[in-house]
Amino acid sequence: xxxxxxxxxxxxxxxxxxxxxxxxxxxxAANIIRxxxxxxxxxxxxxxxxxxxxxxxxxxxxxxxxxxxxxxxKREIIIDENLCVDCGLCTGVCPTTALSLDPISFRLDxxxxxxxxxxxxxxxxxxxxxSINL
Amino acid sequence: xxxxxxxxxxxIKNLTAKVLTVSELKQLVQAVGVKKATAxxxxxxxxxxxxxxxxxxxxxxxxxxxxxKIRNCWLDGVSVYGGLGAVDLYLGASQxxxxxxxxxxxxxxxxxxxxxGKSINLKMIGKPNDCYPRPSFDTIxxxxxxxxxxxxxxxxxxxxxxxxxxxxxxxxxxxxxELKPCLxxxxxxxxxxxxxxxxxxxxxxxxxxxxxxxxxGIGYVAWEGTQHFPLQKRLPxxxxxxxxxxxxxxxxxxxxxxxxxxxxxxxxxxxxLMIGVGIPLPVIDEEVVAKASVSDAEIMTSVFDFAIARRVxxxxxxxxxxxxxxxxxxxxxxxxxxxxISSIYRSLQVAETLxxxxxxxxxxxTEPVAFLASDRSFVSQD
Numbered sequence: 001x002x003x004x005x006x007x008x009x010x011x012x013x014x015x016x017x018x019x020x021x022x023x024x025x026x027x028x029a030a031n032i033i034r035x036x037x038x039x040x041x042x043x044x045x046x047x048x049x050x051x052x053x054x055x056x057x058x059x060x061x062x063x064x065x066x067x068x069x070x071x072x073x074k075r076e077i078i079i080d081e082n083l084c085v086d087c088g089l090c091t092g093v094c095p096t097t098a099l100s101l102d103p104i105s106f107r108l109d110x111x112x113x114x115x116x117x118x119x120x121x122x123x124x125x126x127x128x129x130x131s132i133n134l
Numbered sequence: 135x136x137x138x139x140x141x142x143x144x145x146i147k148n149l150t151a152k153v154l155t156v157s158e159l160k161q162l163v164q165a166v167g168v169k170k171a172t173a174x175x176x177x178x179x180x181x182x183x184x185x186x187x188x189x190x191x192x193x194x195x196x197x198x199x200x201x202x203k204i205r206n207c208w209l210d211g212v213s214v215y216g217g218l219g220a221v222d223l224y225l226g227a228s229q230x231x232x233x234x235x236x237x238x239x240x241x242x243x244x245x246x247x248x249x250x251g252k253s254i255n256l257k258m259i260g261k262p263n264d265c266y267p268r269p270s271f272d273t274i275x276x277x278x279x280x281x282x283x284x285x286x287x288x289x290x291x292x293x294x295x296x297x298x299x300x301x302x303x304x305x306x307x308x309x310x311x312e313l314k315p316c317l318x319x320x321x322x323x324x325x326x327x328x329x330x331x332x333x334x335x336x337x338x339x340x341x342x343x344x345x346x347x348x349x350x351g352i353g354y355v356a357w358e359g360t361q362h363f364p365l366q367k368r369l370p371x372x373x374x375x376x377x378x379x380x381x382x383x384x385x386x387x388x389x390x391x392x393x394x395x396x397x398x399x400x401x402x403x404x405x406x407l408m409i410g411v412g413i414p415l416p417v418i419d420e421e422v423v424a425k426a427s428v429s430d431a432e433i434m435t436s437v438f439d440f441a442i443a444r445r446v447x448x449x450x451x452x453x454x455x456x457x458x459x460x461x462x463x464x465x466x467x468x469x470x471x472x473x474x475i476s477s478i479y480r481s482l483q484v485a486e487t488l489x490x491x492x493x494x495x496x497x498x499x500t501e502p503v504a505f506l507a508s509d510r511s512f513v514s515q516d
Contacts, residue, residue, distance in 0.1 A: 085183065085396060085477045085480055086479040087408075087474060087475055087476060087477040088474050088477070089321065089473050089475050090473070091471070091473045092314075092320065092321055092471050092472060092473025093314060093319055093473075101461065101473075101474075101478070105479060106459075106478035106479040107479050123312070124401070126185065126311065126398035126406075126408075126475075127396055127397075
């Protein structure tokens with residue numbers, strides 16, 4: 001199964017080779033969706049983990065034991081259909097084509113499964129129709 | 135077959151007029167050709183829905199007692215021009231609130247709020263004199279508590295517009311929205327061949343006095359728009375390769391509907407107003423249909439690099455609207471995602487709505503009172 005997790009690393013644990021340990025110890029494929037990691041700073045990473053359900057649970061437990069904060073709050077992009085005018089300006093800055101215009105109707109099409117929550121669309125929207133749930 | 139506009143109006147009143155949106159007309163011409171299509175249509179409806187920052191509202195408040203000669207005035211914190219008659223005001227769509235309080239909002243939002251029936255704070259400072267002694271006044275207005283409230287937009291429809299890209303290494307904030315570095319995206323402004331002015335490229339049908347759909351109400355073409363440049367270079371099908379004709383529009387804002395008039399804001403650039411505008415084209419002869427059958431593949435514009443913030447920007451060459459609307463263009467061999475700033479979906483809806491008004495016999499067509507200048511040159515300040 002697949003599970004998306006948000007990780008927060010304290011400064012001292014950014015040297016932990018996380019993706020390697022997940023693969024070796026738990027047989028988990030960790031796809032890095034977003035990462036913000038720099039020396040001597042708190043790090044943040046969004047991972048999509050795929051593997052056996054029990055292994056996923058053990059992996060999350062192990063990450064917590066390494067003082068990595070693990071949350072699976074689903075931060076999601078929300079599009080308010082009452083405000084959206086289907087201009088499509090957001091589609092040009094969406095790096096994964098989660099936002100696109102239907103080639104026939106030219107209505108905005110949001111495929112949530114492709115969204116990596118990079119939030120670039122939020123500030124581009126000229127009618128403030130896009131937000132993030134926190 | 136040729137018919138006059140009054141022939142067509144008779145059909146509209148008898149509910150026998152054949153009305154097609156411009157997209158339906160283009161499909162019909164592809165299927166049966168211009169000659170047969172002409173026999174099957176009396177009116178073609180076009181539409182656009184896009185940000186038009188050169189827009190604004192004329193407002194007359196009615197006098198206070200004692201009366202006031204307004205010199206400075208703010209609606210919801212947005213400065214309004216009062217250098218007219220005592221309580222005549224002009225609220226520009228791109229005007230923004232002064233100071234640090236700016237909240238991604240401007241004149242366009244105030245106009246849209248008034249149209250939506252909301253109450254707006256009004257603060258005014260007068261110049262007391264023997265006619266108008268009052269020095270200041272604060273109140274709240276709605277569209278129902280003021281006399282005139284009409285949009286007079288000095289430049290609305292553009293016959294064509296450019297495409298913006300950014301070759302620099304940082305994001306640029308422009309009137310086309312955010313342009314991402316290293317050719318990260320390309321933004322085009324015009325919704326393409328469904329928009330009014332492509333379909334009457336030499337303005338043979340559209341002129342001063344032409345009755346139109348404006349913001350969900352009825353409006354009129356008032357004059358040529360600012361920067362009207364009909365002498366722009368044109369393709370053999372007479373469509374221009376860059377911005378050319380423009381229109382100034384006027385219409386009663388009290389009739390307009392919120393879904394067709396929206397305030398908008400482009401981050402780090404400024405406020406604007408999105409308006410739906412539709413123009414009906416009377417099918418007086420085959421030529422009308424031939425010109426209105428132009429497709430996205432047959433109309434072109436140019437891609438400009440906004441990294442050079444000069445009057446003349448370097449160009450990356452020409453693209454067709456069919457390419458732009460495919461979602462991807464190639465610039466120097468690199469694939470770049472394209473996005474419109476106008477709503478193509480809503481543009482189609484405007485054409486559909488205007489069609490339904492005409493079919494219902496509620497909207498008849500007009501002959502222009504005068505034609506727009508066809509030889510206006512374009513100067514710059516040097």
